[in-house]
Amino acid sequence: MPKTPQRSTIADVARHAGVSKATVSRFLNHRDTLLTPAIAKRVEAAVKELGYKPSPMAQALKRGRSRLIGLVVADITNPYSVAVLSGAELACREAGYLVMLFNLGNESERESAGIQALSSYKVEGFILNTMGHDAGAVLETAGQGRPVVLVDRMHQGLDVDFVSLDNPHAIDLCMNHLISAGYRDFLLVSEPLGQVSSRIQRARAYEAFIQARGPALRGDSFECGPADEAALMQRLQALRANARGLPAVVSNNAVVTLRLIAAVAALGWKLGEDIGLIGIDDAPWAPFVGPGVSAVSQPTEQIGRLAARCLLQRLDGLTAPARTILLPGTLAARGSTRSRAAAALAPG
Amino acid sequence: MPKTPQRSTIADVARHAGVSKATVSRFLNHRDTLLTPAIAKRVEAAVKELGYKPSPMAQALKRGRSRLIGLVVADITNPYSVAVLSGAELACREAGYLVMLFNLGNESERESAGIQALSSYKVEGFILNTMGHDAGAVLETAGQGRPVVLVDRMHQGLDVDFVSLDNPHAIDLCMNHLISAGYRDFLLVSEPLGQVSSRIQRARAYEAFIQARGPALRGDSFECGPADEAALMQRLQALRANARGLPAVVSNNAVVTLRLIAAVAALGWKLGEDIGLIGIDDAPWAPFVGPGVSAVSQPTEQIGRLAARCLLQRLDGLTAPARTILLPGTLAARGSTRSRAAAALAPG
DNA sequence: TTGTAGGCGTTATCAT
DNA sequence: ATGATAACGCCTACAA
Numbered sequence: 001m002p003k004t005p006q007r008s009t010i011a012d013v014a015r016h017a018g019v020s021k022a023t024v025s026r027f028l029n030h031r032d033t034l035l036t037p038a039i040a041k042r043v044e045a046a047v048k049e050l051g052y053k054p055s056p057m058a059q060a061l062k063r064g065r066s067r068l069i070g071l072v073v074a075d076i077t078n079p080y081s082v083a084v085l086s087g088a089e090l091a092c093r094e095a096g097y098l099v100m101l102f103n104l105g106n107e108s109e110r111e112s113a114g115i116q117a118l119s120s121y122k123v124e125g126f127i128l129n130t131m132g133h134d135a136g137a138v139l140e141t142a143g144q145g146r147p148v149v150l151v152d153r154m155h156q157g158l159d160v161d162f163v164s165l166d167n168p169h170a171i172d173l174c175m176n177h178l179i180s181a182g183y184r185d186f187l188l189v190s191e192p193l194g195q196v197s198s199r200i201q202r203a204r205a206y207e208a209f210i211q212a213r214g215p216a217l218r219g220d221s222f223e224c225g226p227a228d229e230a231a232l233m234q235r236l237q238a239l240r241a242n243a244r245g246l247p248a249v250v251s252n253n254a255v256v257t258l259r260l261i262a263a264v265a266a267l268g269w270k271l272g273e274d275i276g277l278i279g280i281d282d283a284p285w286a287p288f289v290g291p292g293v294s295a296v297s298q299p300t301e302q303i304g305r306l307a308a309r310c311l312l313q314r315l316d317g318l319t320a321p322a323r324t325i326l327l328p329g330t331l332a333a334r335g336s337t338r339s340r341a342a343a344a345l346a347p348g
Numbered sequence: 349m350p351k352t353p354q355r356s357t358i359a360d361v362a363r364h365a366g367v368s369k370a371t372v373s374r375f376l377n378h379r380d381t382l383l384t385p386a387i388a389k390r391v392e393a394a395v396k397e398l399g400y401k402p403s404p405m406a407q408a409l410k411r412g413r414s415r416l417i418g419l420v421v422a423d424i425t426n427p428y429s430v431a432v433l434s435g436a437e438l439a440c441r442e443a444g445y446l447v448m449l450f451n452l453g454n455e456s457e458r459e460s461a462g463i464q465a466l467s468s469y470k471v472e473g474f475i476l477n478t479m480g481h482d483a484g485a486v487l488e489t490a491g492q493g494r495p496v497v498l499v500d501r502m503h504q505g506l507d508v509d510f511v512s513l514d515n516p517h518a519i520d521l522c523m524n525h526l527i528s529a530g531y532r533d534f535l536l537v538s539e540p541l542g543q544v545s546s547r548i549q550r551a552r553a554y555e556a557f558i559q560a561r562g563p564a565l566r567g568d569s570f571e572c573g574p575a576d577e578a579a580l581m582q583r584l585q586a587l588r589a590n591a592r593g594l595p596a597v598v599s600n601n602a603v604v605t606l607r608l609i610a611a612v613a614a615l616g617w618k619l620g621e622d623i624g625l626i627g628i629d630d631a632p633w634a635p636f637v638g639p640g641v642s643a644v645s646q647p648t649e650q651i652g653r654l655a656a657r658c659l660l661q662r663l664d665g666l667t668a669p670a671r672t673i674l675l676p677g678t679l680a681a682r683g684s685t686r687s688r689a690a691a692a693l694a695p696g
Numbered sequence: 697t698t699g700t701a702g703g704c705g706t707t708a709t710c711a712t
Numbered sequence: 713a714t715g716a717t718a719a720c721g722c723c724t725a726c727a728a
Contacts, residue, residue, distance in 0.1 A: 007492070009705055020715045025707055036713065051489075056468050057414070058705035060405050061720050076434055079427075086424055089451055098465055101449045103437055117446055120404050141399075144355070261636050285633040288609050357721055368699045373723055384697065406721035409704050 008050040017046035028054065060122050069097045069311065070118030071127045072111070074153075076103040079254060080281060080300060081129060084151055087304025088127055095312050097124070108133035108194075116142045125311040127151060132195035147314035149307045154197040159322045161310040163303050165280075166326035167198055170296045171205035171250075173331045174278050177294070178248045179217075181339040183276050185243035186210065187235065188221040189260060190252035202252055202280065218243075224256060232263045240275060248276030248337065254283050261289055271336040278337050280329070291335020299327050356398040365394035376402065408470045417445045417659065418466030419475045420459070422501075424451040427602060428629060428648060429477060432499055435652025436475055443660050445472070456481035456542075464490045473659045475499060480543035495662035497655045502545040507670045509658040511651050513628075514674035515546055518644045519553035519598075521679045522626050525642070526596045527565075529687040531624055533591035534558065535583060536569040537608060538600035550600055550628065566591075572604060580611045588623060596624030596685065602631050609637055619684040626685050628677070639683020647675050 014021045019039060026033050027043045035043075046052070060066035069092045073081040089099045100123055102114035108131030115135065118126065119142040126143065128135060129151040136158045139148060149161040178186070188206045193199045203221060210219035222235045239247045251257040257279035264271060271277050271290035279286075282297030306325055358376075362369045367387060374381050375391045383391075394400070408414035417440045421429040437447045448471055450462035456479030463483065466474065467490040474491065476483060477499040484506045487496060497509040526534070536554045541547045551569060558567035570583045587595045599605040605627035612619060619625050619638035630645030654673055 007705095010707095011705075021706080022708085022716075023714060026714085029707075034713075039714080053464070053468060055409075055705055057405050057409050057470060058720090059707080061403075061409055061704090061722090062706045062708085064720075066405070076430055076437075082424055082430060086451065086453065089424075090453070098469075099449070101447070103434060105434065105438070116401070120401060121446075122403075122405055258632055261633075265636060283633070284606055285609075285631070285637060288613060288637045289633060290636070358723095359721080369722080370700080370724080371698060374698085377723075382697075387698085403721055406704090407723080409706095409720090410722050410724090412704080 007055070008052050010052070010054070012050055013043065013046045013052045016050060017042040019043060064122065065124050066122040067097050068100050068121060068123040069125055069127060069308070070102065070115070070121075070123035071099050071129075072102045072104065072114045072118070073129045074104050074131055075106045076101075077105075079283065080152070080298065083298075083300030084129060084304035084307070087301035088308040089304075090301075091305045091308035091312070095308075097312075104131060106131075111135055112138040112142075115139060119144060119146075124315055125149070127307050127311060129153060130155075132197065147311055149310045149314075151303060151307050152198050155195075161307075161314070161323045161325070163307040163310065163325045164198065164327070165298045165303070166328050167201040168205040168208075169326075170280055170298075170329040171202055171209060173296050173329060174250050174280070175206070175209045177331055177333055178250070178276060178278060178337060179213075181276070181337050182245065183248040183337070184217055184245055185239065185247035186217065186219040186250060187239045187247065188219065188250045188252065189224050189232070189235075189256050190221065191256055192223045192225055199252055206250065224259060226259075229259070229263060229266075232259065233267060236260075236263055236267060236269075236275065246274075246276055248278065251277065251279030254279065254281035257281065257283075257286075257293065257295070261293065272338045276337045282332055286332070287334060289336075291338065294334045294337040295332050296329040297332055298329050303327060355403070356400050358400070358402070360398055361391065361394045361400045364398060365390040367391060412470060413472050414470040415445050416469060416471040417447050417473055417475060417656070418450065418463070418469075418471035419447050419477075420450045420452065420462045420466065421477045422452050422479055423454045424449075425453075427631065428500070428646065431646075431648030432477060432652035432655070435649035436656040437652075438649075439653045439656035439660070443656075445660075452479060454479070459483055460486040460490075463487060467492060467494075472663055473497070475655050475659060477501060478503075480545065495659055497658045497662075499651060499655045500546050503543075509655075509662070509671050509673070511655040511658065511673045512546065512675070513646045513651070514676050515549040516553040516556075517674075518628055518646075518677040519550055519557060521644050521677060522598050522628070523554070523557045525679055525681055526598070526624065526626060526685060527561075529624070529685050530593065531596040531685070532565055532593055533587065533595035534565065534567040534598060535587045535595065536567065536598045536600065537572050537580070537583075537604050538569065539604055540571045540573055547600055554598065572607060574607075577607070577611060577614075580607065581615055584608075584611055584615060584617075584623065594622075594624055596626065599625065599627030602627065602629035605629065605631075605634075605641065605643070609641065620686045624685045630680055634680070635682060637684075639686065642682045642685040643680050644677040645680055646677050651675060 010021050010024050013024045024043055075081055092099050100118055102118055104110050111130050111133045115138045125147040127149050132153055132155050136155050152164050154162055190199050190203055210217050224232050249260055251260055269275055278294040280296050282295040286293040286295050358369050358372050361372045372391055423429055440447050448466055450466055452458045459478050459481045463486045473495040475497050480501055480503050484503050500512050502510050538547050538551055558565050572580050597608055599608050617623055626642040628644050630643040634641040634643050
């Protein structure tokens with residue numbers, strides 16, 4: 001049984017090299033400070049020989065900074081969160097930071113707990129994709145004035161960097177596509193809007209679009225929770241019954257898209273034939289469900305990378321006013337919105 | 349602009365309560381040690397008033413333990429990893445631990461870096477779902493004798509707790525189902541086996557099954573990397589050309605299943621009609637792709653929970669010999685393996 | 697029962 | 713250019 005090989009400390013290195021701890025520390029941190037070459041060599045050798053690695057915790061304690069970035073995601077189960085996470089993680093890693101993850105599991109009450117936990121580990125900044133429960137208040141107290149960047153979800157009264165899909169543009173992409181495919185009757189299905197800014201923005205953009213086109217378009221909306229399958233099916237039936245041609249459903253995100261796909265299947269309908277469907281959030285399986293599910297795809301990794309980059313800039317001392325970075329989505333038109341609506345309507 | 353409200357320290361509390369730091373510390377950690385009620389009250393009040401929260405980093409530095417669990421996942425992009433992660437995270441949280449995540453992004457070289465990074469933050473234990481590059485060696489050195497539990501992937505010479513799907517059973521589930529649906533010609537498609545024990549085990553179980561049934565069955569295998577679409581399509585065509593009826597493909601995991609679905613689509617084939625398909629790993633979209641994709645579903649959250657539980661027991665001092673926990677998968681038979689093979693073969 | 701003091705592993709401020 | 717030394721926030725002998 002190998003004795004637990006105690007990690008060597010800076011003191012060990014100092015002893016081994018016959019210098020003081022301070023010298024070792026300087027060699028490590030302030031390479032610029034000129035050390036006598038001979039000493040430098042000795043220290044370097046000792047470091048290598050002992051396999052010395054500084055203790056991040058001790059450094060954090062001393063410096064008040066930890067080389068840690070705190071990332072709070074609303075729901076790690078949502079592929080969107082994961083994609084953002086991996087983008088952010090990569091960017092942080094490249095800059096020498098480690099990401100500490102806190103998953104809310106969609107429980108907004110845990111939001112402040114998450115921020116506080118992360119904060120207590122002295123994370124140097126926060127990337128937040130949260131529920132909007134009370135992040136603002138908590139950050140005032142626990143944030144310690146550390147930089148914050150919001151992803152996908154904005155919070156009122158929190159004047160910080162914000163990175164997100166350009167939601168109105170994404171909705172326009174959906175709607176213009178649907179209209180040019182001949183659809184005239186719509187239903188927007190969202191998860192319960194709550195305080196979630198992205199959901200709200202999409203709903204607003206949708207309503208604005210419908211309004212702007214006058215009575216030629218009919219647009220309704222529905223908030224669909226995880227247990228609302230029955231209600232959802234009823235809404236879909238009503239939509240189809242009252243439509244003047246083939247109606248289309250617009251889905252607020254991938255989770256809802258899947259619910260819609262299930263509902264349509266349960267009704268025995270076929271996508272693109274009995275109903276149109278397009279969603280925000282593309283997914284790797286989308287091309288293969290039915291005739292292919294149309295979607296507006298988000299540049300998720302890029303969102304994550306940019307969020308991290310914003311944060312890193314702040315950590316580098318950038319003091320510019322809060323920035324808002326909106327990234328365009330891209331349309332992937334597939335069979336679920338093929339131009340049958342036009343045919344069905346085919347006027348004289 | 350609110351002054352950054354410095355977190356209050358134990359010294360602040362002591363001063364506020366008019367006692368020594370030691371007393372505060374005792375009040376916090378050793379509630380059993382009898383304190384004069386009057387003093388206890390004063391300390392309690394001070395703690396509350398100042399909103400004092402101990403600094404986990406300082407505690408970790410002093411105690412050598414951090415209330416942190418290190419979790420290394422091979423690829424956070426794989427839903428399997430996420431599911432395990434969320435199960436483990438929940439169990440850890442309930443026990444008062446925070447999970448620190450390290451994502452390898454499928455780069456096995458980063459495995460040791462991950463373990464070391466986590467270790468330097470003094471995580472109290474490791475949950476590893478890694479590539480099998482050199483985790484063993486690294487743990488000897490960096491693991492500091494802290495408990496480890498392996499998930500899904502075993503490592504030679506690492507005698508620790510192991511939680512996983514029962515792979516042979518899962519393969520038997522697949523194969524028996526296929527056979528009773530009339531299939532006789534098979535292809536197993538895996539990601540490159542490498543050192544990954546689960547992939548290897550599944551491949552072995554598959555081969556064993558084929559062998560055991562004698563020449564009535566024909567079974568081939570193929571290792572398919574991310575860029576092997578063309579080769580994959582060729583293999584599928586060869587499979588179909590040489591088969592005596594409808595052949596079936598068995599997919600090693602969800603990632604491969606998606607690749608197979610794409611290949612089948614590119615060939616213009618229909619699942620369950622031109623080829624059978626069943627995969628290990630179920631997915632929420634599986635019922636809606638083509639006629640539904642058959643799968644053996646893993647109890648992923650449970651795997652994560654159990655892994656965490658094993659670890660927590662070890663942290664509680666359990667010294668039992670290394671355990672192996674194998675969980676059964678469950679078959680979800682769908683259209684992609686419907687019993688057409690039998691019909692096609694229909695002998696006299 | 698409570699306080700004093702030392703140290704966990706670093707870094708930074710002084711001297712030297 | 714280098715070396716003592718004092719923190720960082722906390723815990724724990726040991727002393728009182």
